Amino acid sequence: MVVGTTLAAITILNGFAPELPFGSANVLYTFYPPLQAHPAFYVGAALLIVGSWIVGADYFLTYRAWRADNPDERIPLQTFMVLATFVMWYLSSAGVAVEVVAFLIPWSMGWISQVDPLLTRTLFWYFGHPVVYFWLLPAYLAWYTILPKLAGGKLFSDPLARVVFVLFVLLSTPVGFHHQYTDPGIAEGFKFIAMTNTFMLLLPSLLTAFTVVASLEHGARQRGGSGYIGWLRALPWGKPSFSAMALAGLVFAAGGFSGMINAGMNINYLIHNTIWVPGHFHLTVGTAFALTMMGVAYWLVPQITGKRLQHRTLAAIQPFVWVIGMTLMSNAMHRGGLAGLPRRTAKPLFRGEGAAPFDPVVGTISEMQLQIAIGGTLLFVSLALFLAVMVGTWLSRPGMGRLSVNGSIPSALSGPADSPRILDNLKVWTAIAVVLVIIAYGLPLYGMLADGVLAPGSPGFPV
Ligand code: HEM
Ligand SMILES: [Cu+2]
Incomplete structure (x- = not known):
């Protein structure tokens, strides 16, 4: 590697x-x-x-x-x-x-x-598409199994967590055509199947939101929190490992919403190849995943090295700086995309002409670009804070603190015994996943291969 x-x-x-x-x-x-x-x-x-x-x-x-x-x-x-x-x-x-x-x-x-x-x-x-879940699922693992403990509680339901991962095994792959809605040469029906599967894939994410929030509420109430939403105040927001993971989960909700817009076969044409898409993936991979892994680092590095986390004040504010920066940047990217700001180039030229459809519809592009720049600067500062904490911890003397407090993961409120054994049978789920892939991809790939793999082909354009 x-x-x-x-x-x-x-x-x-x-x-x-x-x-x-x-x-x-x-x-x-x-x-x-x-x-x-x-x-x-x-x-x-x-x-x-x-x-x-x-x-x-x-x-x-x-x-x-x-x-x-x-x-x-x-x-x-x-x-x-x-x-x-x-x-x-x-x-x-x-x-x-x-x-x-x-x-x-x-x-x-x-x-x-x-x-x-x-x-x-x-x-x-x-x-x-599945590669985005290869990034996301480690974050889910942290939200399900580490976060409840950091909040002082227990995972709400172990069986539900297994169901969620099984659904990802089944549905992550037969959705790839949702990135190719604008590609010619793929029948609309196959794009429609991919869209349907994509919306079914929202189910495990909504189940996750439910289970993780329920686990956090359990933890908060254990710590004396009360009220319908007042319990939120009882969560350990000053602990960087917790706040990084919890804020990342919150931002993921917004990323899921923009994902739903992306996944709609017709509405996708509005945002495809605009800067909306980078707005979407900075919420999902750039925050849900990346910020969670920073939280995991705050939790795990002291345990692995036996060194106490250094610069704790910087660590405590870092996740909040990240989220403020990302909120500004991705919000402006989404709005800029709707206004026609292109995804990859400042001003694409087609046959020497400025591309009219990409011209801004409303005259606020520069204001949005400013907002993107301010957000990006805050993200840079936040990353520098994270690195300062990590390098400081790395260079500090070992054994300064007790080897961490975290130990083992507490058992779930509803444990594995409450779920059917079939959930653990990965062979069955793999077989069903393969069948779904064949349904979604068999015919279109056959169609593309039928005239011989290299026709119609293109020579390379080195870039
Ligand atoms: C919550 C459910 C999600 C849905 C429904 C969804 C849907 C989509 C769709 C349809 C696109 C294509 C947009 C276009 O180019 O027109 C897209 C792009 C993208 N998504 Fe998501 N997404 C979701 C979650 C995620 C997650 C969790 C990640 C990463 C951890 C992610 C990362 C990306 C990336 C990197 C792209 C851009 C790919 C490219 O370079 O073209 N998405 N998403
Ligand atoms: Cu995708």
């Missing part, structure tokens, strides 16, 4: 100065053909994915050894979550592996002259 990341990072950084050796890659996250990067970029990406498969294999082997010793026990909840996430990951990352190994590496090496942009984009998004 380190070698792969280094290869890809070198080519990406070389994008600023393509004359350097090793070539360059300006194709970014979606690496859409016919834009073409240096082979080292694709090889690096492939190595990163293969490394992640080895990690998953390690988890499954560990699980198998544990199962041999404990044939009748329920899988511990955190382990169940990790395994379910990796089932989803194996199923979905196969798509990008085929894209990169079968098409993009041979094409960038010059072994084949053309690739089909529609086919490769489809293989990308087959993986590109």
